[in-house]
Amino acid sequence: MLRIFKNFRKQEVVLALFSVVFVVAQVWLELKLPDYMREITSLITTQDSAMHDILIAGGKMLLCAFGSLLVTVLVAVCASRIASNFSAIVRGKLFDKVQSFSMEEIGRFSTASLITRSTNDVTQVQMLIVMGLSIMLRAPIMAVMAILKIVDKSWQWTLSTGVAVVVLLIVVIICVSLCMPKFKRLQSLTDDINQVTRENLTGLNVVRAYNAEAYQEEKFEKVNKDLTDTHWFTSKTMAFMMPTIMMIMNGLSLAIYWIGAVLINDAQDMQEKFTLFSDMVVFSSYAMQVVMSFMMLVMIFIMLPRASVAAKRILEVLDTEPSIEDGTRDTFPVMKDGEVEFKDVSFKYPDAEEYVLEHISFSAKKGETIAFIGATGCGKSTAINLIPRFYDATEGEVFVDGVNVKEYTQEALHNKIGYVSQKAILFSGTIADNVAYGENGKAPATQDDIAMAVKVAQASEFVEKKDQGYDGYVAQGGSNFSGGQKQRLSIARAIARQPEILIFDDSFSALDYKTDRILREALRKECKDATKIIVAQRIGTIRDADKIIVLDDGQIAGMGTHDELMKNCEVYQEIAYSQLSKEELA
Template identity: 40%
Template sequence: MIKKLLSSIREYKKDTILTPVYVTFEAFFEIVIPTLMAYLIDYGIIKKNMSNVLWIGLALVITAMISLLVGALAGRSAATASSGYAKNLRRDMFYNVQKFSFSNIDKFSTGSIITRLTTDVTNVQMAYQMLIRLGTRAPVMIVFALIFSFRIDVHLSLIFLATIPVLGIGLWLIMSHVHPIFVRVFNTYDRLNNVVQENLLGIRVVKSYIREDYEEQKFAGISQTIFRDFSKAEKRLAFNMPLMQFCLYASMLLLSWFGAKEIVASGNNPAYGLSAGDLTGLITYAMQILMSLMMLSMVFVMIIISRASAERIVAILNEESDLKNGEHPVTTVKDGSITFENVTFTYARKADKPVLDGISLFITSGETVGILGGTGSSKSSLVQLIPRLYDVVRGRVTVGGVDVRDYDIESLRNQVAMVLQKNVLFSGTIKENLRWGNENATNEEMIHACELAQADGFIREFPDQYDTYIEQGGTNVSGGQKQRLCIARALLKKPKILILDDSTSAVDTKTDGMIRQAFKNDIPDTTKIIIAQRVASVQDADRIIVLDDGKINAVGTHDELLNTCAIYREIYESQNEGGVLHE
């Protein structure tokens, strides 16, 4: 895990290395200050030697200024290193998510991925900054302070060493009890984000069904769970401060007691034992050691919090797409012919029942094929295998005579345009959304695609026409308008295969018919697969496939299926009154 996390440092290695270097110098000069203070007291103030007071005082000022300077440099480099590291972590996670297949994405909820990209990365960033700065400063201060204090008095310095195992055992006990709680808390954060996301995306449904109270209760329940877990963790972490204070005050009392006795015994003469200046220096070193131990405890607490976050981040970074290119992928799709050869497919490898079972089908290039079936008949699952959004469990799918697993994934998907059931438009102008299909498309090409998709008419009615801004999620256009824009976007790819997955459900039958007629006239060489609920949307297709429970029930033309397929005839009759399709 550590190796994976450190790989994201990259160009910020220099600042990461410089921070401990600056901190080491800062700590050294801070450690020198108590020794200079001891000299000032013993050889300047007590002996009333103003010359020594001035020179030692000047040395104190210079030492403090140098310590301040390198401390500022350490702060700047630590901030740069930690911020840059967080930036790289988010980039690496986001880029890896872009490579995920649908099955990989199914393992993580959207809310969970967002939490990992935000809260978890922030926790790791804070821990990283504290580690390279305070995590270096505290041990260096302890080592230097012990060296200088042992130079003054070995026996009294042993008091410091006695506190270290007490603190170490206490911190270990706290850490072992708190870490599992934080693991649970961040998983609960995922649930909270999912609830908020669902609520905001479905706010119209919530309001239309007057379910605000239910949503508030659901949110409050999860928030209360987070509150309880965080409170429990913070209560256990709170033992850290009393433990530190106990060690600090115990050390001060013992130092003062034994130090005072030694000063009396030596007559406050540095030559014969401990002096007042030495005791002042020892007390300062004791404070520095114990403050450094307190810093270490803060670092440990942050590591406890961030450890759970780090594990969740690494889970995203280590996740590998189960869809990969072969050693020598094919980059050219010859034509739009499609073959399903005894295909079996399941979303979960250990599923009891396959989603698609024994599918065998051949579609010629340029053919228009309709797919009909009831809800849950696996119509969408079938077409998602063509651009290799999922891989088959058994059998194979070929496009242009080549197994889709042998293609370069990007090359294959560039030749397969899909308009999904859930039409998605992004924030930006209509032109920017259309150029998702072809980023180099000219205005004339965009207009032509919109004419084929029957979108040009309503776009012209907008004040800004093709420069009209689409709000997030396409909330300022109707469902039918959104569908037609998505169809136009797909047409701009000029694909060899066009798949419409129930993507004209929100347009009237007349417009639907005009779209199909435009396809027939303008893109005759493109293989067109149309999934629909309405018979009118597919009845002019070259062939219609009827799916039932993941299997092909029948294949034929409209007239053939009316005579031979009970399922098709039932759908047809349910959508007719007096044998005439609604127009």
């Protein structure tokens, strides 16, 4: 837990030191109040005292109260500043860390949990810092100073205060130990609720179309109930604790006044009675401060378990080293520009038993088009994801320009690649923002580059029809575009990078046959120097490729041109005949 506070910078440490000074001042001023109260009480009970003296003591008391108010505000300001700076730093670090993660780490933590850790968990620690600086510092200082002030007044009063504190601690320890395990569960239950809500929102259309609202509600109800029950349990316990503490405080007041009454009754002369009376008023005031301090500490103990679980979860993310280690090489051999080679590559997903790819070897020369085809789930996407290092090969090696991809810095490697994912992804902004997205180590794409890429991707027609053309608005996830339009804009984004290697992961599936053909022709013409690696389901999309790799259950079942495979690859023939007639294939 404490390790998370290493994220404080010098500025926050200085502010924390100021807070300590302010808290000491605050406590000192607050403890001065009973002293003035005693002075006023004794002035009132002294026969020849003047009104003027009472007013002076009262004025000083007021000044102390205002001073205490001022430093309390200052402590709160410092604490809030420290806590919000801390949150900003930690959130930033978490964001950077998550960005460096490979799909393996993201899968391990889960997206929902990473979101909770970056938001809710950070807020828990932030709240602890605010409360900690305002209360945790104040309470022990206040308790010690107040105890020192009362300890020598009367052993009966001190004993009753001691008993009250012990009873208070017993109540608190029982409540906190009952709640502790529940607090720990709260954070993981927040993950669950986040997960179900996300799933429901992203799949809302499907939920509606399948009348699955009741099923989704049931799923949500379950996690919601778990979370509510846990909150309910902790709230019930706390609901019992607070009135109990109030009862202890009131009981203590009663005890002090009762003991006081007996002591005053036993006193011999009037002066002694007055002194005892003023001591009693002052003592009860200090005693309340002592009990209040312990009560405040309790509040910290309530927050501590949850915040410490949150801090642990944040540190888990920050301590995780990405499984994809960055290489050091940022230059490429000129002679082999755009070459891709797989040498006996096998791959299995982390924690999976079975290999998804086995002994894959092939090479692609500059400007060539290499296509992957095969049944769904045979490992096509997995194979091409090894080129930009979304995962690393379990066995064997993947080369780009004759150098193992692991040797390059990821930035250099990605500068070389234009990747179009299976599911078209657009970001909120304008069309131009989406096409000119990211950096590629060269000058930013110009308006002409964007227009050219959009033209090659066969997207000019619908882009230019938009009122604002290239400045047309793209909603989050590209929800204001059709599936085919999204795919074309994603393709334009890859082309605008002018990469040496273009990777299309089933990126033509939402296009009609005509657009698919025209787009491929335009690609061949305009990106003739780029090595194109295409995953496709349709024979029509890949029949002109220089090399077609037929995958069957993670293994190469055939490799060659369309004509060669039609002669000697049974798996390919089956796919071909399932899609096209003999005449079309002739």
